[in-house]
Amino acid sequence: MRHSLGPLLRRATVGTVALAALWVPGGSPAAAPAAPEASGITFGRRYHALQHGGIVRAANVSITCRATPGAPSCGDVQRGARGVNGDFDMFYVDVDDDANTYNSSRAEVRLPAGSRVTYARLYWGGNLRVGEQKPPEDNGRVLFAEPGGAYKELLADTVVGHRVADGADAFQASADVTRQVQESGPGLYTVAQVNVAAGKSAAGAWGGWTLVVAYENPAEPLRTIALWDGFAPLKSRGAQEMRLRGLRFPAGAGGVAGLVAYNGDRGTTGDSFTLTADQNGSADLSNPANPANDVLNSTISDPEAAPTARVPAYANTLGYDSDVFDLAGRLRRAGDEATFRLRSQRDTAWAGVLFAAVDAQR
Template identity: 70%
Template structure:
């Protein structure tokens, strides 16, 4: 593995399968933001609860990162880190970790410019442990466009998570810039963990990743097709998404899944069907420090597939579309009951 500054980068990484398994078990996820609005601003209290509105051309609208002066989240007591946040991995009791991968990314250009040489490096600490340097183990996505300087990197952390198990993981030194600009500041991390547990249903588990701009001019979006995925009618399943620079209150962002000739839009109480990129870390409940409701440009959500699997089938096709020129997709992970 070369030093972080020598990791290859690409403006676009086509989505490709990173991990696939057919096993009794599932996928869990921990995630958090690395930057938020400055705590000294009175507006932050409301925004962090997801309630604050600001005046707009068409009336009041949800506050977004481009409206705000943004500063690092830093929850540790280490003076050598300028950002850090925590989130909980909850592997069910009796489960064994079979794969784990950490994704991190953000915007390098806001009120300051961060050097891209640090894109492929973060610090990670297991529950109760000390920081360890983690370097990207594959090509880093990195593109300058529409006033933003966006990137995503990732690394295999299976050995660490398998040995450490459930609990709060801390990720620090994500290479994000602070300040205020039209493009806005954003950044965060997601830890995706696949596990085996004999008592759980047999499931298809899959992790896909890439770095794909979601400009809305063509309407095609990002397509991930999972073939040879035989699942019965009425199966249960979930899908998780990592994306960057989604704005709350801006309609036109959708995640759909197609199965057996039927297309279903995914969403839930926290993620409207036409605004899934709305700065949330949603899905299965786990602890986060801090636990802001509005993550201001960082999305890491898990959706129940529900009626999308009603007819059964042998493949799923996910499509993510955004009307924003400067939003990026980073990862998709899926757990679906398998046909016995």
């Protein structure tokens, strides 16, 4: 269930949409009931806390390019050159040396020393229809391995967003993994068997996963920590907006805000991620990897100088965005309300997750 947010969350409804089985080696997973689905999920609060600590995430892709006649160099694109998924015959990323999986990738959860995990959730999603059609019955399951551990089947524990629109057969699923991350701590996590289609089409192949982790740490500032999720196409439904009320942040407050979105193309401008906070006005969030007018540009980016580890670590993810933005300098005046707004004017992108950790007034 979603944790109750109370007065901190107000769903936007005018002009925007609220942004709101066992795995058997050598065989197929045992049968499990398919998770319930909905063609659209209004964004709402998944987790909220007021605590000393913060929020981090690990993320990676499940599919990438391969050499395709008439397309740019796949290697150059993986290293960061411009290129979009619709240009390529896309194929699976598979790093685990396990013949029983057809896609797998790894990413690092990095936590400050002395931290205690208070909540963790895994999100995964992609496009089911490209050169092949994947069965939607598998949307709600993946394989999940903690650092140094073996795969365990993970099933979605809430409604799966699944909708055919804008040329794609798109989905996002998620599951609570708090216990697993509390027990295993920081390190490289592996996610396999994300239900994404390979091949080439105008819509393009795309998909990946993000593990969001909230933590408590007495050495860090008191912060309001919030996680929202949902599933909606941005181009056909406009912006996604989430508002935090009763936030009570001091002048000069710091923090981070992050997003997960699907099928944003590098070089297609018109995407923005905007923070509006009381008397501070509005500011488009950006970082060296994400221009202010092209934040949905196929990147997995961090505000830290030393980014978290990924295997593989492609600079152009070809349709998967999991980005974290530093809020330093954005909250010069004290206030008690902040609004985050994700918008795409030209990309046929899908919004999936938004999260924030903001210094709180003592």
